[in-house]
Amino acid sequence: MPTPAVALKLRKFRRRFGITAPNVVVRRHVSWHWYFFAASLIAIVMTTAVWFVLQRSDVGSISGELGALRLKVRELDDELLLLRSTAETEQNVALMERSTQKELLGRLKTLEAENAALKEDMLLFERLIPIPGEEAVVRIENFRLTKDADSRFRYRLLIAFQPGKQMPDFKGRLQLALVYRLGEKEIQATLPDKKSEAADFSVDTKHFWRKEGLFELPLGAQLVRAEARVLQGDTLKSKRMAQL
Incomplete structure (x- = not known):
């Protein structure tokens, strides 16, 4: 008959390795690189x-x-x-x-x-429907000029923006570059020509931005050409000559 000390050791042995022993879970070690990759x-x-x-x-x-x-x-x-x-x-x-x-x-x-x-x-x-994967593109559409009076002109244009992954919207400014003849001279002018009007030429859009307005040349001046420009900072993004 085993002594009390031996009996105690047997009970501990059965508790650890017998039927009543707790389940042993074997875990496989996974490198942290795989967690990072996942x-x-x-x-x-x-x-x-x-x-x-x-x-x-x-x-x-x-x-x-x-x-x-x-x-x-x-x-x-x-x-x-x-x-x-x-x-x-x-x-x-x-x-x-x-x-x-x-x-x-x-x-x-x-x-x-x-x-x-x-x-x-x-x-x-119809041309503005986004195409997945294309880069952001801004362009000027339908820049038209009509003569409203002897020296006054009405303009109309549409700025179209194709968003991209890195640029969901566009922020920039519109500038009109005019060349007109007065007497024997050709003179250049840009709009807006006043700081107070700059906000009206600020472009902030996700798809399109329409602009209509009037400008007036000096009496007797003849318009030679007009160009619309879209700038982001000092970078020219798009330009188009007007249809007179």
Whole structure:
């Protein structure tokens, strides 16, 4: 019969290695490099997923604007058709007062110009749908000048921005460079020419930025050319000559 000391040792031995002993878990040692690699891979996948979600959101935003433009163009087409049919009916024209005829023709001309501008914008929106993977690009679209009076001009342009991974929005400034002839001299001028007007030429956009305005040359001056420029700091990002 074992002594008490031996019995105690046997009980400890059974408790440690017998049936009632706690389970032993064998863990394999993994280098910290593998943990770092796995964490980096997860971060890259999450970043890519977020970027694709944002791109899809941009596409939805531009598609919504495009749908609104198409609806507006259809409404203007219907109104133009109605106005043309009214203006071209000899009986109605004969019965109209002169002021009414003038008002109708003025409205017709305004609607035609607005409709043409909207169709240009609609074509631009179709080109603005973001393409994943492309770098950020800014460009000037539809820079037009029309003579409003003897020495006054009206301008209209649209700045389009294609966002990229590193540049989701664009901040810069617009500058108009004018060359006109006065007498025997060719003179250069830039707009804005006053600090108080600089804020109106500041560009901050995620997709597009429209600018319309007027400028006036000295009496008797003849406009030679006009160029629109988009700058970021002192770096020229885009330029376009005006269609006179």
